[in-house]
Amino acid sequence: MSVLLDIRDLVVEFPPAHGDGPGGAARVLHHVDLRVGRGESVGIVGESGCGKSMTALAAMGLLPVSADVAGSIVLDGAELTGLGDGAMSRIRGRRMGMVFQEPMSALNPVRTIGDQVAEGLRLHFRLPPGEALERAVALLERVGLPSNRFSPALYPHQLSGGQRQRVVIAIALACGPDLLIADEPTTALDVTIQSQILDLIAEVTAEEGMALLMISHDLGVIAETTDRMLVMYAGTVVEEGPTTEVFAHMAHPYTRGLFAAMPARGLIGGGRRLATIPGQVPDPRAPRVGCPFAPRCPRARERCRIDTPAADPFGPGHTVRCFYPGREEHAA
Numbered sequence: 001m002s003v004l005l006d007i008r009d010l011v012v013e014f015p016p017a018h019g020d021g022p023g024g025a026a027r028v029l030h031h032v033d034l035r036v037g038r039g040e041s042v043g044i045v046g047e048s049g050c051g052k053s054m055t056a057l058a059a060m061g062l063l064p065v066s067a068d069v070a071g072s073i074v075l076d077g078a079e080l081t082g083l084g085d086g087a088m089s090r091i092r093g094r095r096m097g098m099v100f101q102e103p104m105s106a107l108n109p110v111r112t113i114g115d116q117v118a119e120g121l122r123l124h125f126r127l128p129p130g131e132a133l134e135r136a137v138a139l140l141e142r143v144g145l146p147s148n149r150f151s152p153a154l155y156p157h158q159l160s161g162g163q164r165q166r167v168v169i170a171i172a173l174a175c176g177p178d179l180l181i182a183d184e185p186t187t188a189l190d191v192t193i194q195s196q197i198l199d200l201i202a203e204v205t206a207e208e209g210m211a212l213l214m215i216s217h218d219l220g221v222i223a224e225t226t227d228r229m230l231v232m233y234a235g236t237v238v239e240e241g242p243t244t245e246v247f248a249h250m251a252h253p254y255t256r257g258l259f260a261a262m263p264a265r266g267l268i269g270g271g272r273r274l275a276t277i278p279g280q281v282p283d284p285r286a287p288r289v290g291c292p293f294a295p296r297c298p299r300a301r302e303r304c305r306i307d308t309p310a311a312d313p314f315g316p317g318h319t320v321r322c323f324y325p326g327r328e329e330h331a332a
């Protein structure tokens with residue numbers, strides 16, 4: 001499979017701001033490597049603040065201007081770091097589609113849904129307005145909003161949250177991008193609607209042969225939608241591999257902690273008591289020594305507080321950054 005998105009050695013820092021108190025720059029990504037093959041679906045999972053969104057924003061050229069970025073981000077052979085806003089906005093939308101958590105903030109409240117889906121087609125392909133609208137109606141139908149029930153003349157506020165997210169997906173698909181980046185696309189939706197939207201994303205990306213980068217704090221979402229997954233902790237990829245392999249042989253104590261904290265689907269409130277991972281994520285301004293998970297890790301030993309683990313092979317296509325990976329009984 002040829003590589004579509006190739007992120008190497010990505011480091012993102014925010015310089016200290018006035019009033020931040022003591023401490024240096026906040027390093028939010030530590031040498032992140034991420035590859036997405038053509039047509040492949042890759043997930044990034046981790047707790048809030050681990051750097052998932054920063055990785056997605058970097059790929060889209062949407063990092064805040066205050067961020068210092070080092071490393072390389074290549075899309076389909078072309079280096080994206082250092083591109084200007086103009087060049088980057090031509091790539092966004094045309095080569096990559098985006099779906100975010102809150103559909104209402106992605107949509108313009110005073111423009112019709114048909115107009116918003118048609119916009120990319122007018123902009124990137126210079127289609128005449130009538131033709132662009134016709135294509136927009138077909139795209140809306142494709143995402144489950146047929147025109148006999150959902151006129152393109154509707155405004156976003158006339159739709160439910162799930163229907164709005166369908167409109168956002170139609171916008172993301174409009175120009176036939178090679179890559180869809182979905183950052184917590186179902187987190188703001190009702191539980192009953194979540195799986196419909198995930199199914200839709202999985203279906204359209206598979207049918208179009210599009211690659212998918214799915215970002216979620218929810219291991220269940222990653223299990224349902226991805227071929228390969230990365231687990232991030234404190235700006236570092238701590239485990240990576242084919243999704244089925246990682247679920248079958250979870251190697252990093254952090255991944256196991258996330259799994260233990262995952263509500264069983266359909267059992268929310270009535271099932272087993274959820275574990276939480278005690279402790280807090282480290283301050284990104286603090287100097288880093290040893291494994292970043294060591295202060296919270298049930299298995300940490302002396303070495304973990306001194307040395308930084310490399311990404312070592314654990315299974316087929318499976319790597320882990322841990323000196324004592326695997327099950328408790330294998331750790332000794």
Ligand SMILES: Nc1ncnc2c1ncn2[C@@H]1O[C@H](COP(=O)(O)OP(=O)(O)OP(=O)(O)O)[C@@H](O)[C@H]1O
Pocket residue numbers: 014026028046047048049050051052053054055064066217284
């Ligand atoms: N402008 C900024 N200046 C300094 N630090 C920032 C800035 N924006 C984000 N951060 C920090 O970057 C880190 C990574 O944030 P990021 O949004 O990527 O996490 P995340 O895993 O996507 O979490 P969430 O699910 O909450 O969005 C966090 O520690 C956050 O506080």
